[in-house]
Amino acid sequence: MARLSTTTDVFNAIAEPQRRAILELLTEGELSVNEIAASLDLNQPQASKHLRVLHEVELVEVRQEGRQRIYQLQSESLKPIHDWVGQFEALWNTRFDQLDAYLQSLQTGETTHEQRKPADGTSI
């Protein structure tokens, strides 16, 4: 069984770094294929192929302007990524709070032997 197609969903589309770079570039504004290629030091077919993927998952929109095709970021399509990773955000804060409290107790000299550093699992 093959990996899911790059056009399955946004997660698969952005796994490839060149495509992430294209999206970052497009935050500054819409661009033509050759402009994207030049900016990222890609060959034209490379750029075109990546843009096709991005377009299929609706991460970019494209319109024809004469001979040029102008690509535009569709940033809302990245929200599923943000939403998905958001569920882990609370965990980061929790850990940070615990560490913060621990560091403060160190400074105030209130540390007792019963208080320990946040526990780490043993890595194998």
Place this chain on the structure above:
Amino acid sequence: MARLSTTTDVFNAIAEPQRRAILELLTEGELSVNEIAASLDLNQPQASKHLRVLHEVELVEVRQEGRQRIYQLQSESLKPIHDWVGQFEALWNTRFDQLDAYLQSLQTGETTHEQRKPADGTSI
């Protein structure tokens, strides 16, 4: 040229939905392989293989407890995803603000012909 390995980075590791599901499950607490497999209706080797990938990119930690291997989420490793997608967040707010203003002007009847709905690029 093949796609980047699933263990290249976190982006590639989470492209696979089963692996995302595993991470979500582990937000509730550490689990053994069989517990993960049962919870997600996976075969044991399936679970084990996915966990191996997650471990290699440091999204999970594992420790041996007798015959069991207990896997634990390492949520900080997801920060690069959060950080990466964060650069697009400002764009969402901007668009939302514009839409909000537009909707309000509709309600107050202040819309003039010079004011238009947020422009959409033409999709091909």
Place this chain on the structure above:
DNA sequence: TTGACATATTCCCATATAGGAATATACAAT
């Protein structure tokens, strides 16, 4: 020690791809 339990790993397979090279297609200028 042996058998049971837990899990990692190997072998196999069909599939999809990123880039290279080449080509096809579409639009613009002369």
Place this chain on the structure above:
DNA sequence: ATTGTATATTCCTATATGGGAATATGTCAA
């Protein structure tokens, strides 16, 4: 109509994989 510009697409290739099936490896209990 011809030539130039812009870009999509095709052909090719070596590679990696997710799941299935089977097996190897490690720990525990009787």
